[in-house]
Amino acid sequence: MWTEDHRPRRLSDIVGQDAAVSQMRGWAKSWGRGNAKRKALLLYGPAGTGKTTAALALGEEMGWDVVEVNASDNRSRTSLEELSRSVGTRYSLLSGVCLKLIILDEVDGLSGTQDRGGARVINKMIRVAINPVILTCNDYYSRKLRNTRRLAKGIEFKRPGTREIQSVLSDICRKEGIPVDLLALRTIAERSDGDLRSAINDLEALTVDGKLSRESIRTPASRKSETYIYRVLDLIFRGDPDALREARDLDMTPDELLRWIAENVHFRFRDPRERANAYEMLSMADIYLSWVGREMHWGFWGYATEMMTRGLGSLMGNRLSPFRRNYRYKYPSTYLRHRVMTRSIERAGDEETRSRGELGDELEVARLIGKRCHMSANSAYKEFLPYLRIIQENDPEMAEALLRSTGVSEDELCELPYG
Amino acid sequence: MDSELPWIEKYRPHELAEVAGQEGIMRILSSFVNQKRMSHLIFAGPAGVGKTTCALILARKILGEDWDSNFLELNASDERGIDVVRTKIKSFCRSMVLGDAPFRIVFLDEVDNTTKDSQHALRREMEKYTSTSRFILSCNYSSKLISPIQSRCVVLRFAPLKREEVMAGLRRIVEDEGLDVDDSAYDAIYYVSQGDMRQATNILQAAHSFGGRITNEMIYKISGEANPGDIRRLLALSLQGNFDTARENLRNIIFDQGLSGLDLVTQMHREASNMEIDRRKLARLLRLLADYEFRLVEGSNDVIQCESLIAEICAQE
Numbered sequence: 213m214w215t216e217d218h219r220p221r222r223l224s225d226i227v228g229q230d231a232a233v234s235q236m237r238g239w240a241k242s243w244g245r246g247n248a249k250r251k252a253l254l255l256y257g258p259a260g261t262g263k264t265t266a267a268l269a270l271g272e273e274m275g276w277d278v279v280e281v282n283a284s285d286n287r288s289r290t291s292l293e294e295l296s297r298s299v300g301t302r303y304s305l306l307s308g309v310c311l312k313l314i315i316l317d318e319v320d321g322l323s324g325t326q327d328r329g330g331a332r333v334i335n336k337m338i339r340v341a342i343n344p345v346i347l348t349c350n351d352y353y354s355r356k357l358r359n360t361r362r363l364a365k366g367i368e369f370k371r372p373g374t375r376e377i378q379s380v381l382s383d384i385c386r387k388e389g390i391p392v393d394l395l396a397l398r399t400i401a402e403r404s405d406g407d408l409r410s411a412i413n414d415l416e417a418l419t420v421d422g423k424l425s426r427e428s429i430r431t432p433a434s435r436k437s438e439t440y441i442y443r444v445l446d447l448i449f450r451g452d453p454d455a456l457r458e459a460r461d462l463d464m465t466p467d468e469l470l471r472w473i474a475e476n477v478h479f480r481f482r483d484p485r486e487r488a489n490a491y492e493m494l495s496m497a498d499i500y501l502s503w504v505g506r507e508m509h510w511g512f513w514g515y516a517t518e519m520m521t522r523g524l525g526s527l528m529g530n531r532l533s534p535f536r537r538n539y540r541y542k543y544p545s546t547y548l549r550h551r552v553m554t555r556s557i558e559r560a561g562d563e564e565t566r567s568r569g570e571l572g573d574e575l576e577v578a579r580l581i582g583k584r585c586h587m588s589a590n591s592a593y594k595e596f597l598p599y600l601r602i603i604q605e606n607d608p609e610m611a612e613a614l615l616r617s618t619g620v621s622e623d624e625l626c627e628l629p630y631g
Numbered sequence: 632m633d634s635e636l637p638w639i640e641k642y643r644p645h646e647l648a649e650v651a652g653q654e655g656i657m658r659i660l661s662s663f664v665n666q667k668r669m670s671h672l673i674f675a676g677p678a679g680v681g682k683t684t685c686a687l688i689l690a691r692k693i694l695g696e697d698w699d700s701n702f703l704e705l706n707a708s709d710e711r712g713i714d715v716v717r718t719k720i721k722s723f724c725r726s727m728v729l730g731d732a733p734f735r736i737v738f739l740d741e742v743d744n745t746t747k748d749s750q751h752a753l754r755r756e757m758e759k760y761t762s763t764s765r766f767i768l769s770c771n772y773s774s775k776l777i778s779p780i781q782s783r784c785v786v787l788r789f790a791p792l793k794r795e796e797v798m799a800g801l802r803r804i805v806e807d808e809g810l811d812v813d814d815s816a817y818d819a820i821y822y823v824s825q826g827d828m829r830q831a832t833n834i835l836q837a838a839h840s841f842g843g844r845i846t847n848e849m850i851y852k853i854s855g856e857a858n859p860g861d862i863r864r865l866l867a868l869s870l871q872g873n874f875d876t877a878r879e880n881l882r883n884i885i886f887d888q889g890l891s892g893l894d895l896v897t898q899m900h901r902e903a904s905n906m907e908i909d910r911r912k913l914a915r916l917l918r919l920l921a922d923y924e925f926r927l928v929e930g931s932n933d934v935i936q937c938e939s940l941i942a943e944i945c946a947q948e
Contacts, residue, residue, distance in 0.1 A: 488939075492939060492943070495936055501932075502931035579709075586704065596639075599834065613634050613635040
């Protein structure tokens with residue numbers, strides 16, 4: 213695996229993350245001096261931008277022992293507790309007394325059921341840590357991390373640019389003795405969309421026979437769908453009958469496509485009535501998509517995609533609209549991705565796991581609070597818990613004191629899932 | 632670590648004189664206390680206006696020292712169904728009054744959530760044990776109770792608290808806790824809690840957890856409501872047909888103030904009724920709001936639905 217063989221061993225070899233790397237160094241030095249303000253780092257950013265690599269390289273550079281736990285390991289509460297005990301010491305067989313760097317990978321991926329209570333143990337571990345801790349995650353704003361965000365210093369890893377990825381790829385080619393084709397490398401880099409790891413994986417797959425041909429780079433599915441989505445949006449906004457077929461071929465779920473259209477639709481339709489009609493199509497498409505999850509009936513996907521393509525097309529009458537785009541399409545803003553998406557995903561998936569585990573805890577807490585405060589469990593759940601969550605977010609100790617007063621036992625002092 | 636009661640409990644009044652508002656009702660209740668007598672009562676009214684508080688005060692004052700053992704509090708939402716009436720209530724009413732108390736009191740909260748069957752069973756218990764037991768039933772709407780029960784009780788209707796009454800209640804907490812509260816924050820609390828003292832208290836406590844001075848922005852953030860001014864601006868922009876600016880404002884409200892689509896539409900509804908809008912336009916607007924409230928319930932992407940709503944308002948003549 214080239215991604216392993218060519219993983220940078222030194223911080224200075226990490227590409228395109230200068231700001232992050234220097235922040236990490238500063239933090240590590242403060243640990244070395246014994247006056248670290250925050251005991252943990254939370255490295256966040258898209259996949260394949262070098263978070264784990266940077267963490268490992270930092271450990272190497274500082275001469276720390278490294279203990280790594282990633283998502284494939286069992287991260288249930290008990291196993292994490294065991295880990296935190298074992299890293300509560302600075303003694304090491306190899307080098308005597310030294311700091312150990314604990315790397316917890318993909319902490320936003322803690323599963324609700326399998327790793328139950330995991331986030332709480334991690335937070336506790338950070339609070340009492342006598343060793344440096346580095347956490348990595350993709351979704352910085354994940355609810356599971358809301359308390360972790362306060363405890364750990366967040367450092368962002370941005371997508372490296374095409375040129376930076378290209379230079380890494382050509383380095384690898386030189387080391388592997390493969391003739392460098394700049395144009396081919398550029399194509400690979402472009403469609404990786406800032407995911408260096410995927411670019412290296414593509415490169416390795418394409419050069420199995422020792423050379424890189426321009427023909428072969430067409431083969432793997434394009435990872436970067438951005439240019440392609442532009443084309444589909446053009447077709448849709450032109451009312452082209454091909455829009456539907458092309459939209460189906462997109463490597464994108466219908467709700468992602470819907471977000472792209474919704475972000476850009478108002479550029480296309482300037483007349484108030486037309487714009488409202490266009491939005492009407494999107495509004496219905498969104499409802500069909502939500503029915504998919506609610507009714508578990510995938511047939512609605514088809515209707516939704518048709519609303520987005522043919523439905524919008526119908527607003528242009530029967531002729532192809534002589535539409536020439538004179539603006540750049542806007543990427544559905546990050547908020548749309550983060551917040552709204554997580555909401556609909558949760559409806560489909562997360563809520564199931566919640567209903568069994570955490571929801572049960574919440575109802576029990578509500579029952580106890582209700583009893584103490586002369587309310588039904590139901591009203592406590594609806595009228596008090598929302599505020600308790602806010603209090604927990606701001607001032608966990610105050611929240612704990614409140615829970616304790618209502619007779620919630622030590623075991624049940626769980627972190628409430630954010631509502 | 633210490634434990635700290637939720638303020639709704641910590642600051643629950645223990646004297647009738649401390650209960651906010653409801654003067655007429657307080658007069659009746661204090662004569663009950665003075666005479667150590669009372670009829671079966673129905674406390675009807677919205678949440679957070681003092682129904683439970685009054686029941687607890689009556690029990691303490693009338694039943695005296697042994698109030699605890701002569702007082703049964705049941706929440707009908709948790710323990711509904713006819714079995715509870717048949718077993719718990721019956722055996723409580725049957726047994727002897729303990730100590731010096733004149734009778735026993737059964738307090739049934741949220742009775743409008745019980746089934747008709749258990750209401751009928753309850754009616755018999757109320758008659759049978761009048762020598763030993765009194766009932767206080769609390770509900771949001773007394774009309775949800777079967778008429779035989781209503782006719783056996785004195786119905787006391789609790790009104791939503793007025794602005795000054797909520798203020799007075801809040802000031803008591805603010806002074807005791809030594810909080811630093813902006814004047815504008817009081818207005819905001821009243822605006823979002825709408826005369827519900829319990830909600831107002833919870834909001835105040837949540838605001839306290841932020842640390843520091845309590846401001847109106849904090850209150851709107853906690854309650855998941857936008858600043859009413861922002862909502863009115865959004866409505867005005869949409870009614871003027873200024874889609875691009877309205878869309879920008881909308882996104883600010885949703886993303887920065889963290890409002891859900893449903894909260895937003897509910898609040899637009901509230902503000903629309905307070906605005907000077909042409910009658911025909913208002914009627915159309917209300918239909919749109921209702922339509923989109925439905926779509927938000929059905930759909931999954933709040934932003935798309937709300938933008939669609941704005942586009943539709945912009946397109947109105």
